[in-house]
Structure formats: C-alpha cells, structure tokens
Amino acid sequence: MADLQAEVQAAADEMVAAGTETGLQIAVHRYGRVVADVVSGVADAGTAAPVSHGTLFYAASTAKGVAASLAHALAERGDITYDLRLARVWPEFAAHGKEDTTLRHVLLHTAGLPGLPRETTVADLCDWDRMCAALAAAEPWWQPGTRFGYHALTFGFLLGETLRRVTGATMSGLLREVLTGPLGVADEVCFAVPRSLLPRVARQSAAPAPPEPPEQGSPLDRATPPALRGAVGLGDRADVLAADIPSLGTMTPAARPGCTPPCSVMSTVLAWCRTSAERPWRPSPSLGWTR
Numbered sequence: 001m002a003d004l005q006a007e008v009q010a011a012a013d014e015m016v017a018a019g020t021e022t023g024l025q026i027a028v029h030r031y032g033r034v035v036a037d038v039v040s041g042v043a044d045a046g047t048a049a050p051v052s053h054g055t056l057f058y059a060a061s062t063a064k065g066v067a068a069s070l071a072h073a074l075a076e077r078g079d080i081t082y083d084l085r086l087a088r089v090w091p092e093f094a095a096h097g098k099e100d101t102t103l104r105h106v107l108l109h110t111a112g113l114p115g116l117p118r119e120t121t122v123a124d125l126c127d128w129d130r131m132c133a134a135l136a137a138a139e140p141w142w143q144p145g146t147r148f149g150y151h152a153l154t155f156g157f158l159l160g161e162t163l164r165r166v167t168g169a170t171m172s173g174l175l176r177e178v179l180t181g182p183l184g185v186a187d188e189v190c191f192a193v194p195r196s197l198l199p200r201v202a203r204q205s206a207a208p209a210p211p212e213p214p215e216q217g218s219p220l221d222r223a224t225p226p227a228l229r230g231a232v233g234l235g236d237r238a239d240v241l242a243a244d245i246p247s248l249g250t251m252t253p254a255a256r257p258g259c260t261p262p263c264s265v266m267s268t269v270l271a272w273c274r275t276s277a278e279r280p281w282r283p284s285p286s287l288g289w290t291r
Helices: 002-018 060-076 091-097 103-107 128-137 154-167 171-183 195-200 219-223 231-235
Strands: 023-030 033-044 272-274 282-284 288-290
Touching: 002 023, 002 033, 060 103, 060 154, 060 171, 091 128, 103 154, 128 154, 154 171
Parallel strands: none
Antiparallel strands: 023 033, 023 272, 282 288
16 A cells, blocks of 8 residues: 555645645545545645645535534434424424425435525624524525525535534534544534634635636526635635534544544545635536536
8 A cells, every 4th residue: 555655645746736736635545444645735825834634624515524424423313313394493494385394305405495695795604593594584496305406505504503403502512522522533623613723724725717607697696695605715714714604614634643534424535635726616407516
C-alpha cells in the first residue's frame, strides 16, 4: 500500500501545482483500514498556511450523509420510525396539507419542500426557529411522496426539527451524543463548528469566474434564495460555520491516531475535502438537481 500512498500524494500535489485545487486532504479507507492519507496545498491562500491533517473543511452537502446516518442510528435504537409523521411531533407542520409527510419522505427528498422563501438571507439561514417556522408554514410543491426533488437547504431543518421534537436535543448535540462522541471524532465532524475549532477551518477559494445564475423561473431558481447562492461566501462566514445547519457541514476525512475515521460515520464515503470552490448546481431531468 506504500505505492498507493505515494500515488495519491503525487496526484494531490499535481492538482495543486496545476491550480485545479488550492488545498485538499484525501483519505482512503479500505475495510476499516487507512490505506492512503495525504494533504497538499494551502488552507488559506491569503496567509499561505498549509493544509494539515487537522485542517477542517467546509464540506457543504456532504453533511447530509452524516445527518441521515444520525437518523438511522436513532431508528435502530428505537427512538424514531421512518413512518413517523412530522406533524405528530411538530403540529405546526401540518399546515397546507402536509399532515401526512413522514420522516421517510424527508430522507428520500420527496417531502415536497425543496426551497426556502425567496427573501431568505444568510442571517435567516442561521436562525433555526425562523427557518423551521417558515417550513412549517410553507405550501408543498407537490403531494409528499409523489415526486423527488433535491432538498438542498431544507433537508437539515426538516430532519433536525423532527429529531429535536422527539429527543429534545439539537442536531449538534445529537451528533456528538450518538455518533461522533462514541466514535472519538467529535472534533472532526461538525454541523455547528464550536468557536474553539473555527481557527482550524480552511478558507474557501473562489472559482476564476462566478457560476451562471439559474434560469429565471426554473426549479433551481425557485428553490434557492438569491442571497444564498454564493457557496464560497457561506463557507467563510463564522456565523454560518457556527450555526446548526445540518444540510451543510464542516469536517476532515483524514484519520486520527486511535480514532475511527470520520468516513465511518457517514452513509456515503467522503473522498476528499477541498478549499477550491464547488461547482454550481445545475438542473438534472431525472434527479432534480445535481452537480
């Protein structure tokens, strides 16, 4: 496996040298064993601080896999069921015909609430109660369970408020209690980054040209408030990083001595974390939205 480590390191260094990436970590886990663990580039282009194995990266929607894994763990221990109706524990959510929306619909992105109000600001996104109240009062785009559409920013609030109503705990509290604490990676995978860990978070680097805005009136345009379309800007804001927004997250895939790798927490494997700007969302005829 020494050859694999060297090959992955060379590939990472080549991407940084070519300008494809500013800085990144790559960890490869095979059957629970780390077979490659590399870093390359800088965590902050302004200060030239290098990426280390302890650097945390704003990994955006990668956190949805962590949030879903948290729901599955709670279901496994009997705290929730997938057919739990949200309105049973969150009565306000029943408005506008949403009374039969289930946890299963949320996890499958079929709940019919893929978008936030158009006027939503970044400050609003950081306000848990405000976001949950907006979703409870919202009219679904379709009858829950009948269609699929990627719930890019609403997924975490829908799931998180349901779990909060059941358990009385926040998503960050549940994450540490149920998953990351027992696995020994509480400081490696976060929804809300503790203030003490913010200095470890890499700065995002913008793409050379901004992404094209979505077509006016398209599903993507309707689903994404204009103030929330700058992914790089979000990942560099302390208020966003420190807020419980379980559709987004900050983490490292690198293994820690004596710790279960963070990848084991997720239902999908995180291949790498990077400081380069994300590709813009684009519509997909069959899957709603994709990258």
